[in-house]
Amino acid sequence: MSHPWFARPRPRVLAHRGLLPADADGIAENSFAAVAAAHAAGAAYVESDCHLTSDGEVVLFHDADLSRVTGDPRPVAEVPLVELERLMGARGGLITLRQALEAFPDLRFNLDVKAQAAAVPVGRIVARHAERVLLASFSDARRRTALDAAERFGRGIRPATSAGTATIGRTLSALAVRSMPLVRRALAGVDALQVPERQGRVRVVTPRLIEAAHACGVEVHVWTVNDAPHMTRLLDLGVDGIVTDRADVALRLVAERR
Template sequence: MPHPYLDDPSGVVALAHRGFSRDGRENSMAAFAAAVDLGFRYVETDAHATADGVAVALHDATLDRTTDGRGAVADLPWSTVARARIGGVEPVPRLDELLGTWPDLHVNVDVKDARAVRPVAEAVERTRAHDRVCVASFSHARRRATLALLSRPVARSAGTLEVARFVAAHRLRLPAAAARALRDVDALQVPARQGPLRVVDAGTVAAAHAGGTAVHVWTVNEPAEMHRLLDLGVDGLVTDRADLLRDVLVARGTWR
């Protein structure tokens, strides 16, 4: 049985990457609200932790790029991070705030740092959001450490090493090894290409599906590429252009 996180009635998991914002206010509550207002049931976000153990929805390790604040999140207390403003306007959200504001919203959480492991798990536990959370990380060790602290399963996304092993085994025509590479995950969340290497094609999609693993592709912002990947049979798309992805899915008759 697939994890409830993956159970979308449309058959396509449409993920708004860091919410939806055309003015640089990524990972803000306003950006997540904009995605929800468009009708999105899924958003993607990132998680770091403050010095006093508060999980925040923020991509970068520092406040410098996206906010008017400065410094590494891990070195700052929540009281300081809370004063920073994304794009000079929006506050940095706590992860439990995001999970608690929309009780039906599915949230893909990329655990960016080992210090965020326990705070992320605590935010999921506090909001009882297990059925609508997917824990992702480039590090499978961070993902596993987060899962170990949870009282109930959440969906799991493959880390970099698992992806590399899967793609290598598939290219070498070793289906058993490809299946083993993904045995601990529910979703393969990958770019369509990694440098010169095509990660997502009909063969890799079929191989992932053979092992019961969903395929989500990031970050896809062009309608033609959205159509191409959906025609290959991928199960989900992560996009900065939630408006365009919605239009594509409406045109294909799969927007619910």
């Protein structure tokens, strides 16, 4: 049986770090305003990132430090929650993971655990909301740590999960030697492959990958796709979801296809 996170119709539009409308001057990605804008545009899924503040609060923030978003060079892990709230006040407002899950109860979240220290706190927080959370990380070990914590503190259902870099590598290697048993072994316990279309010169998303993933009951989501022709080409190829900075564009495109 499919995880409840996947109960919405395909193809899925995952609002990458929320949504920054064209007139959103000064609003930052992963802010409260960005998540609210995605929700207002009709997004059912928001992709976001998790870091831990110096006083142990999980916040939605992509980078390990504040320099790109606020001009402050300090790592997120060295800044207390109240100070981070002040820095983000004029940039759409900081949003913690707890706030995101409570303020937007009809949204499903795709959460990339960016820091090892955040893995257990993330798992503990999402445990009560596991039916509408997918946990991801480039690190399979970090992802599994968060999943284990969610199961430990949860109510009998684990969050959905997508493959980390090592799992994706094993899957592509298995495809290269045309071994479905190895593909199935690589994708055991995984609900989605979330990948770029290409990695350097290597084409990751191919008809063979999509067919093999679907044979294993695994969806394929492609990041980060921001123009309509590119979205159309991937959807025609058979991908199950698009991770995009332009959820408004993708939602209109998907609506036209249904």
